[in-house]
Amino acid sequence: MTDERPAAATQERPHLTTDGQDFKQLTKAALAWLQHHQGTINALNVYPVPDGDTGTNMVLTMQAAWDEIRDSPEQSVGQVAHQMAHGAMYGARGNSGVILSQVWRGFARGLDEKQAYGAQDLALAFQEAQATAYKAVVEPVEGTILTVARAVADAATKAAQRSNDLLHVLEQIVFAAHETVMLTPSLLPVLAEAGVVDAGGQGLFVILEGMLRHMRGEPIAEDVELAEPMDLVATGLAPGETGYGYDVQFVVIGQDLDVDVIRQRITEMGKCPLVVGDPSMAKVHVHVPDPGVPISYGASLGSLHDVIVEDMQAQYRDFIAGHRAPLPASPGGQQGESTPEIGVVAVVMGDGLAQVFRSLGVSAIVDGGQTMNPSTQDLLKAIESLQAEKVILLPNNSNVILAAEQARKLSKKPIAVIPTRFVPQGITALMSLSPQADFETNVDAMTSALDEVETGEVTLATRSATINGMKVANGEIIGLHNGELRTNGKSVEKVVTALLTEMHAAEGEIITLYYGEAVSEQDANELADLIQRKWPEQDIEIVAGGQPHYHYVLSVE
């Protein structure tokens, strides 16, 4: 790290020490920030050895670490770090979680029994963290969390030699972590081929960045994605004694404004303060129980502009209301009542698709969320909510099959998981569901129906990559056949026709087009016309799927 960045101009005084309670807040911020990035980290997960989802695993590990200390009144930072490492060790999920737990284990050991740490202590703790992390493997793989942990330790040591300001040290740590994450593709060929950085390394960077944001007073928790599992997000949003209060933002235009003074006053008023600007203009953001206080203060300084006040309590209520998974079966559902002994739980994303599945006799829908990554817990809740004695589970995504299998093992009810990897497979399986037949017969029929349908998915490439020798540019339209990348191009029409050809549409009878939330009905109809002209023999069906990310999901049967 040759170019030293200047320490943030935002601080009032150097942060010299961090005690146990401060460290708790840092951990909490790290968890919330990691949750916020969970989806993006999961998306980096290309390592061919299945590790579930790295982002999710790291969140669950940090969650366990936080749970261990959240109620701790301990003042000693050494003690809190030991407790936190203990939580991470016992709650470690996946390979990335195990490595992370060792990082914290070493970190805690490095702090020993200290009451509070300063810059030198922090550097020593990160040195011990990387040493401990490396010790637990015979042949360390570089280009992973381990490499990032070592870069962090080196940066911390260097920075602590120059400054005793913890904010400065943490900044250098975060820069080093970021730079090293960017280097991971050059260290690990599998990353370079997929055109991504290492997911675990990115996770560690995000954790440290969350801590830095907390120290700088930058916002973290209020913009946590709503698609995350509720019990996790709720932690990030945990209300203070006064509930969630109000999110207040405004711009002050005046003369000779002293940004540092404004920041200090705003910081005293509430949480998540953020003040930036110059002598002529300042932008203010803060969470307060009474929005009048910061606004009056702002008005005393100059003229107010772009005032935004949001009721976070109401946002939280809406969020909770929107997250009451699983949705109960619609009363009077066509087939729901005729098969009381068999219930079907399906994981679906998109309102339209949920509707389709319900109309085909699914009794509970688990919302897959933005990333189709529901927890085993979500599935179990849905299973237990049903009256049915036996339950059939449709994961509808290869990433969900493991969680579904886990739910099957944990549930007291007899459960069958039909390994549906795609939505059309789920729908085809449901077509074979017969209310008259018994559980085993239905399971057999549904499972053997899976091969009858070909699935195509059309989406945007979110990064440039070379996969199976195909070069794909970021932002290009790509087509997947049964989950394998097959075609790419600039226009949706071209990709759809190429994909349907690949799917042997000419040999099928019905082509179904499920259009996503980003596609208008008119566009879908136009595309259907085009398909009909090209495949005049086949029946074309159009369904408003409302799924995120995927413009179209296609099926040929």
Added chain:
Amino acid sequence: MPEQMRSRGRIEVSPAAIASIANQAVLTCYGVVGTADRDLAAGIAGLLSPDSKRGIEVHVQDGQITIDVYVIIEYGTRIAMVAHSVMNVVKFSVERALGIPVAEVNVHIEGLRVSDID
């Protein structure tokens, strides 16, 4: 001995070769600090000796490959997670190298290495 039929002849892979691949994979598994003999007493020598294949047993029956892995794990890691990772990595590495499915990977934890007590 597992074999793959090819139009020009037969390719046979010996269990020892499979064990080498598996051994290499095991040593990159996070949390594994060594392989060990089935008998721990004899296995101490196998600790930290990457060339050793003593900790791997490969059985082939009716064309099905079963691999038994005997490992020493770092004390303080979550053992179940490390063991799962060993299963995945060994299965993946052998299948990628040979193109033959591995039926089972059994992980036997022969000991824990205690490097520090926290």
